[in-house]
Amino acid sequence: MKSLIAALAAFLAATPVIAADADLLLRHVTIVDVEKGILVADQAVATAGDTILAVGPDAEIVAEWQAAETVDGEGRYLIPGLWDMHVHFGGGPDLIAENKALLPLYVAHGITTIRDASGDLPYDVLAWRQEVAEGKLFGPTLLSSGPKIEGLKPLWKGTIETGSEADVDAAITKLKGLNVDFVKITDSTLKPDLFLYAVGAARKAGLNASGHIPMALTVGQAVDAGISSIEHLDYAFKAGVKDEAAIAADYAAGKIDRAAATRRLDAGFDRDTAMKAYRHFAEVGLFVSPTLNGGRILDYLDQDDHAGDPFLAYIGPKLRATYQWRVDRAAKATPEEIAFRHAHHEHVAAVMPLLAEAGVKILAGTDAGFLNSFIYPGPGLHDEIAYYVEKGLTPAVALASATRTGPEWFGKLDRFGSIKAxxxxxxxxxxxxxxxxxxxxxxxxxxxxxxxxxDRAALDRMLEETKAKVEAFAY
Structure with missing residues (x-):
């Protein structure tokens, strides 16, 4: 019996292992573990279809897997695909083609998923979402809110207008029917009490809710109602103002306008108040999408008109024309208003490390899209996270904000946000x-x-093809 076992063992040892099949094998890569903020050297990754099959030391993976295509990473760094968690498409039906042409720009800059926070082409974007999922349209994975919930006769187009709780309920039913990925609520004309009702209704329907919090409410009221993310850092700053409730009440009563309220908020920020609020954010699982670099661009248009930006060559002429609205508005500011705009931006940006200290999750988002001048689809995300580091975050936290927290916000960490089988x-x-x-x-x-x-050559072709489309739009 012993001799039989020995013979069988010798036979098995001499029999070559048949490697399993994969579509793609990435060899000799340094994996960036964005959850732990560490590097894992000389790894290999095997994939098939749209899924990772195996990850491990290069020698082990190569012994177990063979692939139709193999890439030697030569020690380069492998990260999960980037997510831009705040983009817009819009400008009206005449700009549909120019908006659609932006999709490859995201991929060319490493962005594999985008969260559309709604513009005035919501149904077109939902159609693109489906086409991308079916492989009929090239672009990053699209997650969308569909049309925004708003009040009656709002400033923004592409909305579902609501004037009562029944209207909000009908809006949520409609959005559920559209299979939206989350709900966006804005405050152009939406009554503050309906804003809070809409947040609660969305959460009861099993959807994350984000939006613009009315000045007449405190941020805490929106948080208590169940808002899932704060869009734009100004709202997080507002939560750190000691007399925020009094300012909100005065605004609601018509005693002050938005400009006066903003000045009082700027003067009233208190670190202890802020840290108490931010720790509560972390406790309840609230995320913050700062769109900070976009704010910097708009607040400093007096110093840089961006007329020479090379990336303008990738933006369609009608989309570029939508930028002028904010440019003209900024140009009307007095020297005193410009000085306040600069100072307020720096005060708001200074809360970034406070949020990190409190454990609040950051969602990297650019606000790229129509109207938002010179915030470019693709490179804008790299500018955004670099600005986070400039304002006090570590590179690891900034990188996680663009790779991991987006999937976490959507409850998709089982599928995205790390490099694992x-x-x-x-x-x-x-x-x-x-x-x-x-x-x-x-x-x-x-x-x-x-x-x-x-590969790099393919990414460069995406850029060149987009530039050619943009040139054709001009005729």
Whole structure:
């Protein structure tokens, strides 16, 4: 019996292991673990279809897997695909083609998922979402709110107008029917009490709710109602103002206008008040999407008119024309108003490290889209997270804000946000280490989108093709 066992063992040892099949094998990559903020050197990743099959030391993975396509990473850095958690599409029906042409720009810059926070083309975007999912349209995975919930006769188009709780209930039913990914609520004309009702109704329907909090409410009221994320850092700043409730009440009573309220908020910020609020944010699982660099661009238009930005070549002429609205508005400001605008921006930006200290999750989002001048789809996300580091976050936290917290907000960490077997094959190969220098996220060598490899040459072709489309739009 012993001799039989020995003979069988010898036979098995001499029999070559048949490697399992994969579509793509990435070898000799340094994996950036964005959850732990560490590097894992000399790894290999095997993928099939849109899913990661195996991850581990290069020698082990190569012994177990063979692939139709193999890429030698040569020690380069592998991160999960980037997420831009605040973008817009809009400008009216005449701009549909120019908006659609923006989609490859995201992929060309390593962005594999975007969260559409609604514009005035919500139904077109929902159609694109489906086309991307079915492989009929090239672009990043699209997650969308569909049409915003608003009040009656609002400033913003592309909304569901509501004037009563029954209207809000009907709006939520409609959005559920559209299978939206979350609910966006804005405050152009929406009554404050209906804003709170809409937040609660969305959450009861099983949907995350985000939006613009009415000045007549405190941020705490929106948080208590169940808002899932704060869009724009100004609202987080507002939560740190000691007499926020009194300012909200005066605004609601018509005693002060928005400009006066903003000045009082700016003067009333208190660190202890802020930290108490931010710790509560963290406790209840509230996320913050700062859209901070977009704010910087708009607040400092007096110093940089961006007329020479090379990336304008990738933006359609009608979309570029929508930028003028904010440019003209900024140009009307007095020297005193400009000085306040600059100072207030710096005060707001200074809360970034306070949020991190309190444990609040940051959602990297750009606000890129129509009207929002010179915030570019693609490079805007790299600018955003670099600005986070400039204002006090660590590169690891900034990187997580663009790779991990987006999936976490959507409850999709089982599929996205890390490089592990069973996760989505949405990956980016970088030439440099983003944990040492966050600006390394710009050094994209290749993008794997839903399992398909796009090398540097392919990414450059995306850019050139988009530029050619934009040139054609001009005629």
């Amino acid at each position: 069973g996760k989505a094959a949405d990956l980016v190969i970088l030439d440099r280490n983003p944990l040492a220098d966050i600006r390394a996220t710009r050094a994209v060598r290749a993008v794997i989108l839903r399992g398909k490899l796009h």
